[in-house]
Amino acid sequence: MDRSPVPDIVIGRLPIYLRALKRLLSEGIEVTSSRELGRWLGISSAQIRKDLSHFGEFGKQGTGYHIGKLCGELEQILNVNREWPVALVGVGDLGRALAHYGGFSHRGFRIAQLFDNDPAKIGQKINELEIMPVNKMGNSIEEARIRVAMIATPADAAQEVADALVKAGIRAILNYAPIALIVPGDIRVQYIDPVIHLQRMTYYLEK
Amino acid sequence: MDRSPVPDIVIGRLPIYLRALKRLLSEGIEVTSSRELGRWLGISSAQIRKDLSHFGEFGKQGTGYHIGKLCGELEQILNVNREWPVALVGVGDLGRALAHYGGFSHRGFRIAQLFDNDPAKIGQKINELEIMPVNKMGNSIEEARIRVAMIATPADAAQEVADALVKAGIRAILNYAPIALIVPGDIRVQYIDPVIHLQRMTYYLEK
Numbered sequence: 299m300d301r302s303p304v305p306d307i308v309i310g311r312l313p314i315y316l317r318a319l320k321r322l323l324s325e326g327i328e329v330t331s332s333r334e335l336g337r338w339l340g341i342s343s344a345q346i347r348k349d350l351s352h353f354g355e356f357g358k359q360g361t362g363y364h365i366g367k368l369c370g371e372l373e374q375i376l377n378v379n380r381e382w383p384v385a386l387v388g389v390g391d392l393g394r395a396l397a398h399y400g401g402f403s404h405r406g407f408r409i410a411q412l413f414d415n416d417p418a419k420i421g422q423k424i425n426e427l428e429i430m431p432v433n434k435m436g437n438s439i440e441e442a443r444i445r446v447a448m449i450a451t452p453a454d455a456a457q458e459v460a461d462a463l464v465k466a467g468i469r470a471i472l473n474y475a476p477i478a479l480i481v482p483g484d485i486r487v488q489y490i491d492p493v494i495h496l497q498r499m500t501y502y503l504e505k
Numbered sequence: 506m507d508r509s510p511v512p513d514i515v516i517g518r519l520p521i522y523l524r525a526l527k528r529l530l531s532e533g534i535e536v537t538s539s540r541e542l543g544r545w546l547g548i549s550s551a552q553i554r555k556d557l558s559h560f561g562e563f564g565k566q567g568t569g570y571h572i573g574k575l576c577g578e579l580e581q582i583l584n585v586n587r588e589w590p591v592a593l594v595g596v597g598d599l600g601r602a603l604a605h606y607g608g609f610s611h612r613g614f615r616i617a618q619l620f621d622n623d624p625a626k627i628g629q630k631i632n633e634l635e636i637m638p639v640n641k642m643g644n645s646i647e648e649a650r651i652r653v654a655m656i657a658t659p660a661d662a663a664q665e666v667a668d669a670l671v672k673a674g675i676r677a678i679l680n681y682a683p684i685a686l687i688v689p690g691d692i693r694v695q696y697i698d699p700v701i702h703l704q705r706m707t708y709y710l711e712k
Contacts, residue, residue, distance in 0.1 A: 306705075313704035318685055321660075339685050377707040384703075391605045395598035396699070401683055405700045406707065445710055446703065453528075470706035472699055476608055478525055478546050486709055488702035492603070492679055493612045495695035496591075496653065497520035498513075499677035500584040500613065502693055503652055 304352045309376075311349055314339060316372040317405075323365050331362040378406025385444050385468070387459050388451035389414040389422075389429050392474055396450060397424040407446070411438055415455075432459070439466040446470045453477040460487075511559045516583075518556055521546060523579040524612075530572050538569040585613025592651050592675070594666050595658035596621040596636050599681055603657060604631040614653070618645055622662075639666070646673040653677045660684040667694075 318339055322330055332343035332350075339346075350356050353375055356368055373379040384407050386393055397409055414420060415432040422429045430438060439447070447468045449456050456475035463471060470486040473479055476494075479487050525546055529537055539550035539557075546553075557563050560582055563575055580586040591609070593600055593616050604616055621627060622639040629636050637645060646654070654675045656663050663682035670678060677693040680686055683701075686694050 309708050310701075310705050312708070313701040314685070316704070317683060317698070317701065321684065338687070375708065376704045377710055378704055382703075382707060382710075391602035392599075395602040398598045399699075401698075401700060405704070407700065407703055446707070448699070469710055470703070472702050472706070476524060477528065478521070480545070486706040488706055490697055490699060490702060491524070491608075492606075492655070492697060493608060493614065494517075494520040494524065495679050495697060496589075496614055496677070497523070497583045497585055497612070498517050499679070499693040499695055500589060500653070501516050501519070501582065503584055503589075503676055 308349045308352060311341070311345075312372055312376055314341075315346065315349075316369060316376065319363075319365050319369050319372070323369060328365055329362045330365055335363075373406070376406070380406065382407050382446045383410030383442060383444050384408065385411040385413065385435070385439050385447040385463070387413045387432065387435065387447060387449050387463070388455070388475075389416075389419055389424070390450065390452075393450035394424065396448060397427065409448075410442065410444060411435075413438075432462075435459075436462055436466040439463070439468065444468065446472075448472045448474065449479075450474045515556045515559060518548070518552075519579055519583055521548075522553065522556070523576060523583065523585075526570075526572050526576050526579070530576060535572055536569045537572055542570075580613070583613070587613065589614050589653045590617030590649060590651050591615065592618045592620065592642070592646050592654040592670070594620045594639065594642065594654060594656050594670070595662070595682075596623075596626055596631070597657065597659075600657035601631065603655060604634065616655075617649065617651060618642075620645075639669075642666075643669055643673040646670070646675065651675065653679075655679045655681065656686075657681045 332346040336343040336346050356363055386396055386409050389412055397412060412427050412429045413432050413435045414429050419429050420431045447463045449459055451459055453475045456477050457479060460471060460479045460481055464481055464485055472488050474490050476491045481487055539553040543550040543553050563570055591614050593603055596619055604619060619634050619636045620639050620642045621636050626636050627638045654670045656666055658666055660682045663684050664686060667678060667686045667688055671688055671692055679695050681697050683698045688694055
């Protein structure tokens with residue numbers, strides 16, 4: 299077992315393995331191999347074995363992985379064998395879709411607080427959760443000791459929101475606003491911008 | 506100028522450079538350096554220079570990049586100096602948010618066709634665009650020669666939709682359904698699943 303820091307690109311693949319394994323499990327499949335998993339994900343079996351070897355010995359040559367057990371191990375590695383409350387800032391079309399999205403629970407997350415700066419939205423409820431004003435965000439997040447947030451505001455507001463989130467104790471931000479955030483080095487940021495993904499693909503298309 | 510195939514990870518960074526450069530431009534800034542850009546994006550200046558060197562000579566030592574010109578070059582490299590019509594399949598909460606999203610235009614994309622299988626939604630309009638039944642999808646996409654699609658259906662429907670899209674001539678799929686798609690090797694797929702990004706961050710958080 300390799301004890302050096304695991305490259306972030308490896309960490310980035312673990313949730314993809316976990317998602318695929320849970321799907322197999324939901325289909326009643328209990329054992330798989332790196333070859334089968336790799337074929338399904340378009341990742342080489344050698345890569346999968348190498349990625350997992352950072353964390354210990356999971357499968358046995360010839361017998362494959364016990365999926366339920368491997369899921370449990372991956373959930374523990376990724377710290378999602380618990381439920382993280384998440385603050386969502388910006389309840390426009392996208393924020394609303396995220397607040398309604400049923401795919402967070404059972405995967406380690408629960409949207410716990412909603413914030414917007416539009417007086418017309420404040421006080422409205424989505425899934426029993428009241429939309430709160432952004433000026434109460436800092437205190438509210440601090441009191442609830444929330445560590446994870448999603449930003450779904452327009453680009454112009456995102457940096458200011460990020461600054462306030464970090465000040466309130468947020469350590470990980472998933473940013474949907476199409477802008478690079480400047481945050482202290484110990485704060486994790488991930489980005490979701492559909493255009494970035496689309497442009498990455500059109501490079502390969504014929505003109 | 507290096508003529509070997511450019512690694513996909515480099516291609517993946519170009520849209521991020523383009524987005525940042527366009528933002529600088531919108532703020533009236535006309536010249537930047539790899540150092541300034543890198544500081545903003547959290548990417549080393551050496552990395553940026555190396556990435557761009559795959560495509561030619563852009564900046565001059567000491568004078569930096571002319572942002573407007575570099576934007577134009579990047580748009581050309583990424584094939585977004587034109588507008589790609591996009592088919593969107595699945596008009597639930599997320600699909601609706603995507604259909605309303607104003608951030609596609611001016612970045613190379615325009616949602617051109619909407620599809621859903623819910624009779625209650627078919628015929629409804631979003632931004633003047635009528636939601637069409639999924640069973641007309643193949644013909645409609647083929648006739649309009651659309652090459653790019655987004656899937657925002659539930660996970661269970663996504664593979665079937667992807668198969669139909671590929672058959673209709675789609676070459677690039679942005680998949681929001683939380684499931685790995687199996688497609689022919691020459692079809693590009695990118696994934697957006699917020700939980701994958703969240704789990705990648707919780708790895709680093711204290712328990």
